[in-house]
Amino acid sequence: MRNFSSRPAGWLCLSGALLLCSFIVPVSASRAEDDPESLDIMERQMERLQQQQMELQRDLMTMRKQIAQHRAHLGGSTGTGGHSLQVSGSAGHVRGGWTPQEGQPTAMGERMPASMGRPHIGGHSDNPNGSFIDTPTFESVVAHRDEDLISHMANNNVGPHTRETVGAQSAGALGSKVFHAGSVSIILGGFFDAAAVEENRHVASGIFNSWANIPFHNSPNFHTDNFTGDARYTRFSLMARAPLNAHTTVAGFVESDFGASAETTNPYESNSYVPRLRQAYLTLDDAKRDVHFLIGQAWTMLTPDRVGIIPRQESLPETIESSILAGQTWTRQWQVRMVKDFLQHRLWTGLSIENPATIYDTTGFGAYNGSDNGEYALPGNGNYAKVGSNGVGLTGSTTNYSNEIAPDVIAKVAWDPSWGHYEMEGIVHFPHTRSVVDGVGENHTAVAWGGGGSMILPVIPHHLEIRLAGLAGKGIGRYGSVLLPDTTLKENGAPGLLSSAQATAGVIAHPNKLFDVYGYFGMQRSGRNYFDADGSAYGYGNPMSDNTGCWSETSSAACTASIKSVEEFTIGAWYRFIKGKYGTVQAGTQLAYSRVHTWGAIGGSPTTSLSEIFFDFRYLPFQ
Incomplete structure (x- = not known):
């Protein structure tokens, strides 16, 4: 012995x-x-x-x-x-x-x-x-x-975001410095950003891709190159956190940039873009019961994650474009989220109630009596449908806010075995309209739904990984980057749901601590829903709509093409050429090609495309 x-x-x-x-x-x-x-x-x-x-x-x-x-x-x-x-x-x-x-x-x-x-x-x-x-x-x-020790415990060979990567910055990564005010810890994040894009079509959206507005051949913008540079996506974030007891932590997180545009904003003199709210939420984490609570504005729980179901660990592409990638599943919105993890943080389950919004396509439906307040004429005399109302008070007066009867309900399961990260999720959404037909008013509620999943495969852990994600259903188009419509209108004014599918695939390499290289493909697709009445074509993707004017710049005919799908191919790289105790300075470039396909109608199925090259410099003082 x-x-x-x-x-x-x-x-x-x-x-x-x-x-x-x-x-x-x-x-x-x-x-x-x-x-x-x-x-x-x-x-x-x-x-x-x-x-x-x-x-x-x-x-x-x-x-x-x-x-x-x-x-x-x-x-x-x-x-x-x-x-x-x-x-x-x-x-x-x-x-x-x-x-x-x-x-x-x-x-x-x-x-x-x-x-x-x-x-x-x-x-x-x-x-x-x-x-x-x-x-x-x-x-x-x-x-x-x-600040997020729990994310290190997954041990899935994927691991949490490295703070310096752009994917981490997009999700809301905080810096490594911690300041103390009594028992409260304060952590800062964000970066100074200077980005630019050169594109072969004039889409006046800066480095935010608005795929639905890529011009067809009939527009002069189709034939015009464009260069735009700005610093409006400079970002600031802060988290305050404190232990309530030995097992419970409370934290508040806020993130802002200058991506919003006021009515007085102009590109000719001041470029006075205004601050906007990206994220603002409170979290409670109970380490004894393995329960995690979030309330406020954050990335929707449908957004793919990297580790568990943890805020600021969303799996987002390393792209420069602020619209992220065609086919990416995301929104940032108000929510109440409850998450429980099991098996030493390997298995995660979450339920989230989130703010609803419905994108309507009203092709063929004219404004009712000239109204611009969400009222559209239906076939017949005096018939109309109400889909929303313009903002009043402190909401945007030029934005139409959709009628909503209930919040979106989202559920997710995430699994972190010893190799890779895997998710499955589902959503239920409730588009709601009001119509008056033959003098009788009626409310209509549809049930939209969707399901999908994602995975991260660490081919060479922490050096090379493959990311796959997808979502499909009916009436959920707004959860994709392209913002294709969720629904159109039926003849009686009820929501006419549109089928939807979106997917992304990416390969991301980190050859060393200074370089990140990536390549992605993304796709979002919409179905069609239409009817004909009184000799007119109504609805999305109607084969009787007029596309004859989409082909020529000199044509005076109509171009009412409905988008069938959008695809994007992109490659890019980031180089951190300064890194020290005063922060990190990095530069990136990205090449992107997007193609838009439409549903066939009278005059054919026009297509269009957009080629872009992005440049970006960022200084991260806290990383």
């Missing part, structure tokens, strides 16, 4: 001496030079000191367990023989057998050294009976560094 009697004292003395030396050296160094650089070095040394302290605690606990097991074998009395490991804290927890492995991310965003691949325990306190009770400290769990 091995002798354990002297080993704890020896190890403890050696570890204590090392700990004391590691503390004395940085303190004396900081006194020698009192400048920002030395303070930064001191901060890093303090982080190493915290890590050494954690290792010492683990070594001590391991030795105590060995002593307890030895005494139990000899018939001694102790309360630790069947001890179950548990670490909990305000940002996440480790239970059961989860043990960080060598090369895995730690709470400090670093790689786990081989010496740390042992059972993970926080602090402890002895009790009079000779047994011990786990009392993990806040430092031992989060090390004052990572």
